[in-house]
Amino acid sequence: MAHDEIIDHYSALARAAAAGRVVADCGPDAFEDGCFGAAGYDDTSALPEGAVRAGLGCGNPVAVAELRPGETVLDLGSGGGIDVLLSARRVGPDGKVYGLDASPDMLALARHNAEQAGVSNVEFLRGGIERVPLPDRSVDAVISNCLINLSDDKAAVLAEAFRVLRPGGRFGVSDVVVNHESNPSRRVVAERRIGCVAGALPIEEYRQVLARVGFAGIRITLTADHGDGVHSAIVHAVKPEIGPGLEIRPMREADAAQVLTIYQAGLDTGQASFETTAPSWEGFTTGRLPHLRYVAADTQTGEVVGWVAASAVSARQVYAGVVEHSIYVHPGCQAHGIGHALLSAFIAACEDAGVWTIQSGIFPENSASLALHQALGFRIVGTRERIGQHHGVWRDVLFIERRSPSAENDSSGAGDRVQDPTP
Incomplete structure (x- = not known):
């Protein structure tokens, strides 16, 4: 699926969610087995129904990133805004959360959901996750929920995450990864089943790309097995800390x-x-x-x-x-x-x-x-x-x-x- 097709696909899902339908980017079995969507969260009771309906992730990056009051957060591929709204609650009124998405329909849905939730410390930006429209060293944490696997230039995504993080900043995402040992043809079928249209990275390659762009403290923890070598995973990494300037x-x-x-x-x-x-x-x-x-x-x-x-x-x-x-x-x-x-x-x-x-x-x-x-x-x-x-x-x-x-x-x-x- 080409980049424009991905945007069209998720725009259609956003419109469906806005119309009151529960949307899914994979089969029902994959959602149930892999805790995709809202099933991956402990508590969504305070969120608008529209944000919950549009939850298409594979985990809970808000918990993964250990967000703190007053921090600035960037959500790569923010979709209907569920992770942005949860993050806004974590960082409090002195913090700020940016949601970045390439789909205008998803952005419209996310802004509507933020208004419904009465959340004001958020801002939604239109753009690709390979080229983040934020300055260098401007955020404390980068999160993402089952979105990096969709990019056809994952090295650029991870390099951008490193660029926008302040020294000591954290990269904490939920994503989909694959084992090298898995059967390639069966793996492709599994990736399509759960929506990884650009091909998820092998675990070791994910580590190598993170290290190459400058991250340290890299940990990849598998959280769900979707069969045929495809897994949901929590990915942690840190931008090295050093003094001001x-x-x-x-x-x-x-x-x-x-x-x-x-x-x-x-x-x-x-x-x-x-x-x-x-x-x-x-x-x-x-x-x-x-x-x-x-x-x-x-x-x-x-x-x-x-x-x-x-x-x-x-x-x-x-x-x-x-x-x-x-x-x-x-x-x-x-x-x-x-x-x-x-x-x-x-x-x-x-x-x-x-x-x-x-x-x-x-x-x-x-x-x-x-x-x-x-x-x-x-x-x-x-x-x-x-x-x-x-x-x-x-x-x-x-x-x-x-x-x-x-x-x-x-x-x-x-x-x-x-x-x-x-x-």
Whole structure:
């Protein structure tokens, strides 16, 4: 089904709901088995009948996102407004809820429902979820109810969600996902049965796209099995938190000059590394993993003020979950919590990526870096004495590491995940 056909389809459903009919975007059995529509909510008694009739979701994203009084919320694909109205109740009169939908009939229905409910802290916007008509960093939470699966450009949707969220903002949606192991032809039939006309994302691909656009703390929890590998799911993720005027995002090639300048400034202190000259960008990017690279940037100027990146410690599969990291903050921006925020975001991303050990080496004289790492769970595992000369002086290096709690709690041991007979 093409984009315009989707809009026409949901506009027809909106008109049916406005006429007093209960609408459904899938068969009755799927609604009953999957808690679609109003069945997914605990209490809709205070809502207008029109909003309840037009409920086409697959869960309760309002509860998922843990909305708080005074927050600003965006509902992607707001339909008849049921989640917007419930959100408005959660955020209270000091909060604001935006509903975004591409169907003019759905928007008309939603505005009528808001008027019926006497809710004034809401605003309904017309547009596609792939291009949100809101400024950067303007909302505290993004919710959606069984709508992202309808988009034919889900990466753009998730990138837009990241863009409009403030640092520390939450992504909490109900959606439909599929298993890689499912039979493709039967899966298509199941998707059509419950209305996933553009094809739901496989679970692992959903995780990867969220991570690629910059989200961390990613959790996908299956809530209902619709058969043939198709599931309803709750999807949680967080935009990394950092102080006012800054944002943590994935490193881009356009950041190259600024990243290398900060790198060189760190090397010039004589306390960051045995290196004395920053590599070329080609050398930098070749020696580091393509993911697990982040920058802290000024939201007004775009200036990069710090970065963190990971390198593989070995090409052997048994060490696939072990990385070595580097973190540098602009000399003029230290002691502002930037390093703490960057390293926290990096650790969360490593947890999402299945990394079980993060390691690095620090000169003993670099007390600030050592304190930062120890505050975030790193421990000293040894000292490599007089390991190398730096400007003609022999230097010791403290070897530090952080083990993932999931690896520490795994009685089988992380090393048992992959067989590698050679030491």
